[in-house]
Amino acid sequence: xxxxxxxxxxxxxxxxxxxxxxxHYEGYDKSFTQNTLDNYIQLNxxxxxLPIIAQQGSLQKVISLKDLSPFAKTKILVEFIVPLDSYxxxxxxxxxxxxxxxxxxGYGFSMINECFNTSDYKMLSFNYELEGKxxxxxxxxxxxxxxxxxxQKRYVGIKQIHVFQVQCPQHCQNCEETDNRIICLDCxxxxxxxxxxxxxxxxxxxxxxxxxxxxxxGYSANVYHGCTKVEYLETSTFGQNxxxxxxxxxxxxxxxxxxxxxxxxxxxxxxxxKVFQQLEIIINDIYQGLISNYYSNLYxxxxxxxxTKCQYxxxxxxIKLQTPLIDVNSSNLNVSIAFRPIKSKGHKQRYNRFExxxxxxxxxxxxxxxxxxxxxxxxIDESICSQENCKICDLKYIEQDECKQCxxxxxxxxxxxxxxxxxxxxxxxxxxxxFLNKQTNSQLILKDIDITQxxxxxxxxLSDQNSLFQFRFNKTNLLFGGKWRRQEYTKILILQxxxxxxxxxxxxxxxxxxxxxxxxxxxxxxxxxxxxINPKDLIQIDGDANKPDSIVEYSKYFKHTNNDIMITIxxxxxxxxxxxxxxxxxxxxxxxxxSCTGPSKSECLEFTRNSYEFDYKTKQCKAGYFESDDRFCQxxxxxxxxxxxxxxxxxxxxxxxxxxxxxSRCTCE
Numbered sequence: 213x214x215x216x217x218x219x220x221x222x223x224x225x226x227x228x229x230x231x232x233x234x235x236h237y238e239g240y241d242k243s244f245t246q247n248t249l250d251n252y253i254q255l256n257x258x259x260x261x262l263p264i265i266a267q268q269g270s271l272q273k274v275i276s277l278k279d280l281s282p283f284a285k286t287k288i289l290v291e292f293i294v295p296l297d298s299y300x301x302x303x304x305x306x307x308x309x310x311x312x313x314x315x316x317x318g319y320g321f322s323m324i325n326e327c328f329n330t331s332d333y334k335m336l337s338f339n340y341e342l343e344g345k346x347x348x349x350x351x352x353x354x355x356x357x358x359x360x361x362x363x364q365k366r367y368v369g370i371k372q373i374h375v376f377q378v379q380c381p382q383h384c385q386n387c388e389e390t391d392n393r394i395i396c397l398d399c400x401x402x403x404x405x406x407x408x409x410x411x412x413x414x415x416x417x418x419x420x421x422x423x424x425x426x427x428x429x430g431y432s433a434n435v436y437h438g439c440t441k442v443e444y445l446e447t448s449t450f451g452q453n454x455x456x457x458x459x460x461x462x463x464x465x466x467x468x469x470x471x472x473x474x475x476x477x478x479x480x481x482x483x484x485x486k487v488f489q490q491l492e493i494i495i496n497d498i499y500q501g502l503i504s505n506y507y508s509n510l511y512x513x514x515x516x517x518x519x520t521k522c523q524y525x526x527x528x529x530x531i532k533l534q535t536p537l538i539d540v541n542s543s544n545l546n547v548s549i550a551f552r553p554i555k556s557k558g559h560k561q562r563y564n565r566f567e568x569x570x571x572x573x574x575x576x577x578x579x580x581x582x583x584x585x586x587x588x589x590x591x592i593d594e595s596i597c598s599q600e601n602c603k604i605c606d607l608k609y610i611e612q613d614e615c616k617q618c619x620x621x622x623x624x625x626x627x628x629x630x631x632x633x634x635x636x637x638x639x640x641x642x643x644x645x646x647f648l649n650k651q652t653n654s655q656l657i658l659k660d661i662d663i664t665q666x667x668x669x670x671x672x673x674l675s676d677q678n679s680l681f682q683f684r685f686n687k688t689n690l691l692f693g694g695k696w697r698r699q700e701y702t703k704i705l706i707l708q709x710x711x712x713x714x715x716x717x718x719x720x721x722x723x724x725x726x727x728x729x730x731x732x733x734x735x736x737x738x739x740x741x742x743x744x745i746n747p748k749d750l751i752q753i754d755g756d757a758n759k760p761d762s763i764v765e766y767s768k769y770f771k772h773t774n775n776d777i778m779i780t781i782x783x784x785x786x787x788x789x790x791x792x793x794x795x796x797x798x799x800x801x802x803x804x805x806x807s808c809t810g811p812s813k814s815e816c817l818e819f820t821r822n823s824y825e826f827d828y829k830t831k832q833c834k835a836g837y838f839e840s841d842d843r844f845c846q847x848x849x850x851x852x853x854x855x856x857x858x859x860x861x862x863x864x865x866x867x868x869x870x871x872x873x874x875x876s877r878c879t880c881e
Contacts, residue, residue: 230389232287232376235280239263239291239372247274249351255369257327264293264327266369270355273370278348282380284389286342289376292354293324293335293369299357300368304340305350314338328367335371350375383412383421417515426517432475432590433515435536436597442537442590445472451549454582458489462549462582473590474540476500476547477517478533479583483525484576485510491580493535494548497872500535504554525576530583537592545587551580601629618642702780707798711808711815713777714797716767719745733766736780773807803843804828852878 238244243263244254251272252265265271277286294300302309314336324333342350354368380387383403384396387410395410402423403412414423419431419439427439434440450464468474478493482503490504493514501514515534522528597605601622602615618629625633625644633644719733734744745766779796801808804826805816819828825837825845833845838856840846848856855864865871865878872879 230284230378230392230394233379234374235283235377235379236275236277236375237373238275239370244273244370244373245276247276247349249274252370255327257323262323262327262371264369264371266293266328266367268365268367270353271368271370273352273373275350275352275373275375276348277350277375280377282385282387283345283377284380284387284394285378286345286350287339287376288342288350288352289337289339289372289374290352291335291337291371291373293328293333293367293371294354294356295358295366296332296334298366301355301357302338303351303353303355305342305347306353309338309340313340328369333367333369381411383414383423432588432592433534433536440537440592442473442592445589445591447586447588449584449586451582451585456549456551456580456582458578459552461551462547464547464585466545466547466587468540468543468545468589470543472540473537473592474545475537475588475590476533476535477586477588478535479585480531480533481522481524481581481583482529482531483579483581484527485529485580486578488554489578490552490554492548492550492552493533494550495535495538496540496542496544496546498876500538501533503531503533506554524581525579527576537590547585547587549582551578599627599629702778704776704778705796706776707774709775709801709806709808710798711771711773711801711810712769712799713772714767714769714795714799715779716795716797719766734782737770738774738778803845850876850878852880 239262244252244265249272251270252267255264255266257264265273275288288304292302302314315338316334316336324335325331352370352373354370356366356368358366378389378394381394381396383400384398385400386398387394387396389395393410396405396412397410399405399412400421400423402416402425403414405412414437417424417427417433417437417439419427424439427433430441431439432442446469448466450466451462454462456462474495476493476495480491482491485503485505487505487507490502492502493500501512503514504511512533515536517532517534519529519531522530597603597615599605599615601619602617603619604617605615615624615627615629618624622629622631623633623642623644624630630644715735715737734742736742777796799811802811802813802816804820804823805813805818806820807817809815809817813831819826819831821828823845825834825847826832827834833839835854836848837845838848838858846859848862849859850856850862852866852869853862853864854866856862860876862871862876862878866880869878869880871877
């Protein structure tokens with residue numbers, strides 16, 4: 213029996229860098245989930261719309277992890293409230309946390325006064341990494357250590373809870389962190405673990421996150437190995453018992469009643485299939501799959517449903533093949549199966565180990581028997597998309613499709629469907645939008661407040677030693693800042709050729725006092741005038757700009773062409789300024805432009821003259837290159853092509869060659 217080594221279009225999840233992700237959140241503007249072991253009441257803080265939970269003397273909160281994905285590590289962050297002069301203990305999973313692991317936040321006094329009807333409380337936070345990963349819930353217990361008479365009169369409260377986890381790769385049920393990378397140890401049922409990468413993939417077909425040998429009834433496999441729901445229209449058979457010798461082809465032309473999707477199920481017998489021989493399956497001049505023998509290993513680039521040894525000859529294998537769903541945009545159908553040697557100057561014919569080792573003269577001729585070809589016409593309910601959770605997509609290029617609409621509950625961002633929008637974006641309907649969408653050829657070049665594994669616990673890159681820095685949490689984002697008291701921070705950046713910049717950030721003012729016009733956040737560009745931003749003048753995006761604990765937004769677009777910039781920021785207030793989404797966006801010149809007044813080629817003042825792929829005189833890509841969506845010239849990967857419109861789609865071949873297979877190949881004389 214052949215030793216089969218399949219080449220298939222598998223869905224791989226690359227081994228990823230370990231990164232903390234917020235997987236569970238309770239509090240702030242979201243209610244707390246109720247567990248049977250919980251012991252608390254919910255306070256009525258209408259002025260701030262905060263669902264703070266509290267209990268006299270001791271508070272217990274349990275968080276279930278049963279519905280979360282498999283994980284390698286877990287951390288928990290909690291903002292809690294206790295009396296000013298109290299002693300307290302904190303237990304996570306019945307393990308006591310040392311008091312030095314808690315941090316007094318130093319703000320939020322107005323909120324505490326409103327919710328607890330007294331000013332005798334303070335707000336703190338702690339973070340804690342749990343040991344192991346064999347647990348399905350997290351138990352939090354905060355208890356006052358005062359005398360019992362005082363415990364009955366005073367409360368313990370919780371404002372927010374964040375659960376951070378390093379999650380396992382897709383289709384992995386057990387993983388671990390090694391050298392800051394997540395490696396899968398065990399895969400879900402029927403998925404195969406690729407040991408050298410530590411990831412899981414499906415060699416067969418994926419249906420509802422399961423790996424199956426065949427798609428269920430009413431479904432058919434697409435090119436991405438996913439099972440797509442279909443409606444069967446018509447079935448026919450042809451090609452029964454057709455024998456093919458080397459360099460012989462099988463051709464069948466048919467008329468379809470209507471253009472639709474089709475699928476071919478092909479039953480073959482490979483008899484004495486020798487080294488450097490190949491079987492090609494072509495439909496309407498487009499390759500749909502092949503079987504090839506390289507160095508006595510059989511490779512398939514088509515779905516192999518089953519394979520058994522047969523008795524037709526000494527070296528005989530019976531194979532059942534299936535094509536993915538194929539779009540046929542015509543009523544004409546041409547099916548071609550070609551049996552030929554592999555033409556390669558680097559490969560010489562060598563002895564086939566499947567032949568008789570005792571007497572090479574008994575080697576039999578190679579032969580392929582087409583037992584049966586079944587043609588099924590189908591109609592699919594929705595587009596076939598490579599992106600997970602994409603509902604409608606468009607085949608923009610041969611090498612990649614473009615998602616147009618995600619399934620319900622997912623948001624479209626950079627050709628992916630995400631369960632929540634990334635931090636640098638805002639949700640607008642079913643899409644995630646960034647500031648970069650407002651201008652052509654823009655790039656984020658500075659993000660000084662970043663939520664990453666190294667700084668999520670409260671460190672900030674604005675490291676001013678003369679200021680008191682704090683940190684706080686808001687919803688599913690982390691918010692950093694400090695009591696700057698007219699402290700300044702300066703950064704100098706070297707920039708690419710550009711015509712403008714956008715400076716944008718959100719800022720939250722806590723316990724702010726004073727009516728001075730120069731109270732609040734300020735910035736300075738290139739040593740110019742100070743720009744003071746009073747919270748009352750900003751756009752309110754969350755909360756009330758006239759009340760504490762609110763978040764307001766500032767964004768400014770300005771012309772700028774210097775090749776460097778100096779930015780100074782600070783906070784001139786007796787309270788706290790907290791920054792979030794602190795970005796500098798550069799609006800660049802078109803590629804290959806050294807100086808410009810705008811983003812287009814016509815607005816370029818001077819092009820670079822030393823580019824091997826771009827012609828500064830014609831302002832076009834040179835022969836053998838095409839202009840990509842980002843306006844850079846990329847090399848055409850179709851051999852003997854002089855002009856192409858994408859990486860694998862040729863428009864004009866070199867002299868003496870002509871286009872073949874819808875622009876995917878140039879055939880030369």
